[in-house]
Amino acid sequence: MALRHAVLTALLEGEASGYQLSKRFDVSVAGFWSATPQQLYRELERLEEEGLLRARLIEQRRRPNKRAFTITAAGRRQLHEFTAQPTRPAALRDDLLVKVQAVDVGDRDAVREALATRLEHAQGKLALYDRLHENMLEGRTEDDYLRDAERIGPYLTLMGGRLYEQLQIDWCEAVLDVLAARVRSDAAPRNQERGAGRTRRP
Amino acid sequence: MALRHAVLTALLEGEASGYQLSKRFDVSVAGFWSATPQQLYRELERLEEEGLLRARLIEQRRRPNKRAFTITAAGRRQLHEFTAQPTRPAALRDDLLVKVQAVDVGDRDAVREALATRLEHAQGKLALYDRLHENMLEGRTEDDYLRDAERIGPYLTLMGGRLYEQLQIDWCEAVLDVLAARVRSDAAPRNQERGAGRTRRP
DNA sequence: TCCCTATATGCAAGGAGTTGAATAGGTGCA
DNA sequence: TGCACCTATTCAACTCCTTGCATATAGGGA
Numbered sequence: 001m002a003l004r005h006a007v008l009t010a011l012l013e014g015e016a017s018g019y020q021l022s023k024r025f026d027v028s029v030a031g032f033w034s035a036t037p038q039q040l041y042r043e044l045e046r047l048e049e050e051g052l053l054r055a056r057l058i059e060q061r062r063r064p065n066k067r068a069f070t071i072t073a074a075g076r077r078q079l080h081e082f083t084a085q086p087t088r089p090a091a092l093r094d095d096l097l098v099k100v101q102a103v104d105v106g107d108r109d110a111v112r113e114a115l116a117t118r119l120e121h122a123q124g125k126l127a128l129y130d131r132l133h134e135n136m137l138e139g140r141t142e143d144d145y146l147r148d149a150e151r152i153g154p155y156l157t158l159m160g161g162r163l164y165e166q167l168q169i170d171w172c173e174a175v176l177d178v179l180a181a182r183v184r185s186d187a188a189p190r191n192q193e194r195g196a197g198r199t200r201r202p
Numbered sequence: 203m204a205l206r207h208a209v210l211t212a213l214l215e216g217e218a219s220g221y222q223l224s225k226r227f228d229v230s231v232a233g234f235w236s237a238t239p240q241q242l243y244r245e246l247e248r249l250e251e252e253g254l255l256r257a258r259l260i261e262q263r264r265r266p267n268k269r270a271f272t273i274t275a276a277g278r279r280q281l282h283e284f285t286a287q288p289t290r291p292a293a294l295r296d297d298l299l300v301k302v303q304a305v306d307v308g309d310r311d312a313v314r315e316a317l318a319t320r321l322e323h324a325q326g327k328l329a330l331y332d333r334l335h336e337n338m339l340e341g342r343t344e345d346d347y348l349r350d351a352e353r354i355g356p357y358l359t360l361m362g363g364r365l366y367e368q369l370q371i372d373w374c375e376a377v378l379d380v381l382a383a384r385v386r387s388d389a390a391p392r393n394q395e396r397g398a399g400r401t402r403r404p
Numbered sequence: 405t406c407c408c409t410a411t412a413t414g415c416a417a418g419g420a421g422t423t424g425a426a427t428a429g430g431t432g433c434a
Numbered sequence: 435t436g437c438a439c440c441t442a443t444t445c446a447a448c449t450c451c452t453t454g455c456a457t458a459t460a461g462g463g464a
Binding site for chain 4: 003035036038039060062063064065
Binding site: 002005006008009010012029031032033034076079080082083084087088089090091092093094095096097098099100101102103104105106107110111114117118121146147150151152153154156157159160163164167170171174175178181182185 | 204207208210211212214231233234235236278281282284285286289290291292293294295296297298299300301302303304305306307308309312313316319320323348349352353354355356358359361362365366369372373376377380383384387
């Protein structure tokens, strides 16, 4: 797992400071990588030392000065080599699914609340990705964009991130329905044959 | 991020040795957590020392002896407490999406091959999850199962894992189509208005 | 004045995960 | 017989990640 490649890739979008890069990781990279600011700053230093990035100091008024990083030709070459190396499986670790797996012995109300929170969060991310989508297209059709754009990588990963958030929404809603139906059937055992009929399927 | 909770949860399915637990992590837990055998053995020892698991030695013929672990009441209590704690965001890190984000400067053929490999793998996982699904239902309808089963957590997470693999398939297919169309339009610039029409959307 | 937020960055300690390597008992096949 | 594979487990070194804390400049509000 190489944070360095995610950083190099994020810098393909253009020059950025450590702080700006951190913001990019909250947005365009969030769908497939995550890193703390501490990690990013350290990686930027390393990559600069290795000549894969170039730094320049920008003096600012009203804001602290900043150092902005640009990917070098050597950095691009390393990205090219990276794309030809064997690909690792995705690493996914999600507490929420552990909780759902354990829901039968856990605090069901708390799990439902966690699902509702995740649902809300996913809806926010989906809305953000839709805005990014529109910004990328700038009024063009997807077909036009994919045919004409110089770079399509960010568009393709945005679509992947979008699908992932939509999946989260669908699954959370379905699981909430199931758990609600179980609450009802637990509370009123005689009505077991009602309540399940309107449950969205996970 | 707590591997310990994933282990405790996996042991809700019943007693297991380290090796069997590792197999469970390849199957029923794979959709939302991953861990190496080394990690698992170490965690089992720790959890046993803390009284959250109980171990017994099983002597076998023709196979090495094994130690089998069972979750204790204290372990169940800890799971219950865990379900009531704040939930962390999912941690996802996926080299393939880094590669796709960098595809414009990378080795496009290698990226396509990586996508095809991931697609194949996702299809295999989906087939596995479908078999697990059928085994769980044992001929019952989903509604019957969700209403009557004592434990539904594993079913709900299996459905989440299934959705995730389906998403991977859809996205890989779409991206492969887009990249193939770009290859064609790169090789024959005059045919740009053909080729894009049959592209699956990411 | 203090707190909060934003931009901008850094240090340190500890834990979790990855990688490489290894051991043992057993079966099946060329 | 040696190799490959399966079951079953362990040690060690290193890297990456998480958490806690901190600094500086600036603006706004109670």
